[in-house]
Amino acid sequence: MTLPSNSNLNPTLLKPFRPVGIVGYGAYVPRYRLPAREVARIWTEGQAALPIKEKAVPGLDEDVVTMSIEAARNALARARISPEEIRAVWVGSESHPYAVKPTSTIVAEAIGAVPNTQAADWEFACKAGTEAMVAAIGLVGSGMAHYALAIGMDTAQGRPGDALEYTTGAGGAAYLLGPAEESLAVINGTFSYVTDTPDFWRREYQRYPEHGQRFTGEPAYFKHITEAAQALMAAANTTPADYRYAVFHQPNAKFPQRVAEMLGFSKKQTAPGLLVSQIGNTYAGSAIIGLSAILDIAETGDHILMVSFGSGAGSDAFDIRVTEAITERRERAPKTADYIARRTEIDYATYVRYRGKLAMK
Amino acid sequence: MEISRHWRLNKQRYSLVGEICPHCDAKLFPPRDICPECGHEARHGYTFNGRGEVYSYTTIYDAPAGYEETTPYTVALIKLEEGPMLTAQLTDLGGQPVGIGMPVEMVTRRLRSDGDERGMIVYGYKFRPILRA
Numbered sequence: 001m002t003l004p005s006n007s008n009l010n011p012t013l014l015k016p017f018r019p020v021g022i023v024g025y026g027a028y029v030p031r032y033r034l035p036a037r038e039v040a041r042i043w044t045e046g047q048a049a050l051p052i053k054e055k056a057v058p059g060l061d062e063d064v065v066t067m068s069i070e071a072a073r074n075a076l077a078r079a080r081i082s083p084e085e086i087r088a089v090w091v092g093s094e095s096h097p098y099a100v101k102p103t104s105t106i107v108a109e110a111i112g113a114v115p116n117t118q119a120a121d122w123e124f125a126c127k128a129g130t131e132a133m134v135a136a137i138g139l140v141g142s143g144m145a146h147y148a149l150a151i152g153m154d155t156a157q158g159r160p161g162d163a164l165e166y167t168t169g170a171g172g173a174a175y176l177l178g179p180a181e182e183s184l185a186v187i188n189g190t191f192s193y194v195t196d197t198p199d200f201w202r203r204e205y206q207r208y209p210e211h212g213q214r215f216t217g218e219p220a221y222f223k224h225i226t227e228a229a230q231a232l233m234a235a236a237n238t239t240p241a242d243y244r245y246a247v248f249h250q251p252n253a254k255f256p257q258r259v260a261e262m263l264g265f266s267k268k269q270t271a272p273g274l275l276v277s278q279i280g281n282t283y284a285g286s287a288i289i290g291l292s293a294i295l296d297i298a299e300t301g302d303h304i305l306m307v308s309f310g311s312g313a314g315s316d317a318f319d320i321r322v323t324e325a326i327t328e329r330r331e332r333a334p335k336t337a338d339y340i341a342r343r344t345e346i347d348y349a350t351y352v353r354y355r356g357k358l359a360m361k
Numbered sequence: 362m363e364i365s366r367h368w369r370l371n372k373q374r375y376s377l378v379g380e381i382c383p384h385c386d387a388k389l390f391p392p393r394d395i396c397p398e399c400g401h402e403a404r405h406g407y408t409f410n411g412r413g414e415v416y417s418y419t420t421i422y423d424a425p426a427g428y429e430e431t432t433p434y435t436v437a438l439i440k441l442e443e444g445p446m447l448t449a450q451l452t453d454l455g456g457q458p459v460g461i462g463m464p465v466e467m468v469t470r471r472l473r474s475d476g477d478e479r480g481m482i483v484y485g486y487k488f489r490p491i492l493r494a
Contacts, residue, residue, distance in 0.1 A: 031453050060431045061452055061470035065484060069375075069469045097482055106484060110375040110469050112408075334493045342492060344455030360430065 013189030013235045013319075014134065016141020021183025022175050022320075023081065023147065024329065026074020027292040028067045029171040029279050029339035032057040036166045038348045043161045051252040055169035055280025057346060057354055058155045062170075063097045068153045069110045071174035074333035075149065076111060078184070079176045083112035086176070087145030088136060089119045092128025092284045093172075094202070095155045096121050107151070118148075125200060126249055127310025128152060129172065129284040134190050134316055136177040147178045154283035159208035160357065167252055169280020171339075173292040184325040185295060185304070187318055191232035193224050194314035201312065211311075220313045221251065225259050228315035229307045236319050240264040244302040247273030247290035249309035251281045265305075272297055273306075278340050284310075291320075293336040300324040363475060367483050372406075374485035375469050379445065381407035390445040411467030413441040413488065418451065418459050427473040435459055439488050453489035464491050 034057050036050040058067065068091050076083060089108040096103045104119040118139075122128040129152015136148035153172030158164035180186045199220035202209035212220075225248055233239060240246070246265045248256040253276055260270045273290030282289055287308040294304055304320040352358060372378040379390035382403035387396055389403060396403040418437035421428070428434070435451040437459070451459060452470055465488035472485045 031455050059453060059470075061450075061472070061487065063471060063482075065482075066468070066470050101481075106375075109371055110484070112376065338493050342453075342455075 013191060013232070014137070015189040016137055018141045018143055019180035019186060020137045020141045020177055021180040021186040021323070022295075023178035023182050023184065024075040024077070024079025024176040025173060025184075025292050025295055026071040026076075026078065026333055027171070027173045027289050027336040027339060028071040028074070028153070029056045029282075029289070029336070030058040030062050030067065031342055031344050032059060032346045032350075032354065033343050034346055034348070034351045038351070039166045042348045043165075048166075051163075051166050051254065052277045052280060054278065054345070055167060056171050056282070057351055058170040060354055062155070064091065064093045064095050064153045064155060065097055065103050065106045067155070067170070067172060068103065068107045068151045068174065071151060071153065071172060072107055072111050072149060075174040075176045077333040078329045079147075079178070080332070081147060081176070081178075084116070086113040086147045086149050087117055088139055088148035089113050089117055089151075090122055090132035090136060090149065091151045091153060092122035092124065092130075092132040093152070093154050094123060094125055094128065094283055095157065113149070124314065125310040125312050126251070126281075126283045126286055127308040127314055127316055129288050130306075130308040130316040130318070131310070133175055133177065133288070133318075134192065136175070137187060137190065140177050140179065147176055150175050150177060152284035152286075152288045154285055156281060156283045157202075157208055162208070164209070164211065167276070167281045169276075169282045171279050171282040171289055172285020173288045175288065183323055184329045185298075185320050185322045187320055189232070189236060189319050191228055191235060191317045192314060193228040193231065193317075195224070197224070197311075197313035199311045199313055216251075216311070217255070220311060221249070221255055221309050222259055222262065224313050224315040225249065225307050225309050226262060228317040229263050229305065232305070232307075232317035232319055238303075238319065240269070242303055243269060243305045245272060245294045245298065246270050246305040247287055247294060248307050249287045249315075250274065250276035250290060251286070253277050275336070275340070289336060295322070295326060296330055296335040296337065298322045298326055300326065364481060367475065367481065370485075374472075377409040377411055377467055377486055379407050379409060381405050388443040388445060390441065390447055409441055409443055409467075412491070413439045413465055415451075415459060415461055415463040415465060416440045416446060417461060437465075437488065439465060450487045451489065452487040457490065465489060466491050
């Protein structure tokens with residue numbers, strides 16, 4: 001597949017008047033792992049090609065609220081700021097525990113950010129987290145807020161036996177955005193590319209999502225990511241060689257590696273942020289937990305490209321530069337790899353129980 | 362429905378907010394406004410650091426109403442680093458054995474639903490083996 005021709009866009013970076021960066025970040029991955037071979041054992045007598053090795057599964061007492069709280073606490077531990085200074089707590093997810101009642105108020109209460117804060121839940125399939133980040137950049141960059149917290153977290157749903165069941169994982173990350181001068185990584189600018197593309201959806205009251213099979217690839221994932229990434233690099237006057245790391249949304253192991261290749265990024269640039277084979281597709285948390293794994297190892301001055309993708313569809317691209325504050329601050333909370341290493345394998349039956357697929361009454 | 366009762370306990374349940382006695386520096390959990398050590402008024406909020414150790418424990422196979430869906434689970438007496446003892450569920454054990462003196466840390470988790478699946482979700486503290494020393 002060749003890259004789409006350059007569109008007629010005249011890309012202008014989304015860039016606030018006041019420079020903004022990441023003051024703190026935190027990851028979360030639940031403990032349990034369902035190997036893809038277990039899904040294949042149940043549904044294809046073990047014959048299916050496996051899109052990943054295994055996915056993270058939340059425990060019975062976990063949901064997007066509890067997972068967001070832990071990631072947010074890690075972000076706060078790194079930032080060492082008073083939670084009362086946070087002026088927005090925004091949680092992006094497609095698995096909010098309530099249909100009506102914000103996840104974000106519970107998270108804000110638990111971390112001590114109430115009552116003088118914005119709080120809202122964001123939805124845009126797998127890019128709800130980066131959507132919240134862009135909005136947080138705007139809030140801080142305009143001077144309305146000193147700090148804003150953006151979280152992308154999911155306990156993704158997949159229909160039993162569906163291709164998605166192999167990959168729908170659980171996890172995500174929290175980003176505390178603040179003034180660039182206080183940051184461990186400065187966000188130089190972002191660029192978004194959004195169209196009405198029906199590649200994946202879940203109707204109201206439906207338990208599991210529907211997807212357009214192969215339609216989820218070229219017109220959706222590849223088109224939006226390449227357009228957003230190319231426009232961002234054109235506007236920032238960069239090339240793939242300028243970045244030490246790149247991270248893309250990770251619905252399976254194949255797509256992000258292929259899109260990296262299409263854009264001209266090497267395996268060396270993408271490997272540290274490519275977590276899907278170990279934790280699955282964490283939806284709104286996918287690209288940004290890849291970023292947290294990169295920040296865990298990055299060095300001062302490293303340049304990072306992150307591009308999310310959310311079905312429906314759209315991509316947010318970020319140009320990020322790591323500062324010297326990273327070295328000390330990343331040690332203040334558990335790293336992404338600590339959560340990935342904390343691993344208990346479960347079988348399909350336990351998975352069915354943990355994910356509430358058993359009718360108890 | 363016990364919405365107001367749960368709501369009043371949000372701070373202590375979500376983030377282990379207790380009290381500190383301004384007279385003798387004792388830390389109190391749960392908050393009770395009068396210091397059990399010196400008998401004076403103690404209304405200053407204090408957020409516990411969440412670390413402690415298992416003082417004793419037991420595993421529940423026959424759960425009380427509202428907790429049936431998570432059996433079996435382990436309940437422990439946790440001695441917090443700052444002194445107080447509290448009762449909480451242990452979580453994220455992943456099959457690893459529990460022992461007296463085991464270091465644990467607080468996490469905020471779902472405790473149960475108030476009533477059936479239509480009721481509000483009650484969140485609160487549990488403890489797990491320390492993720493990272």
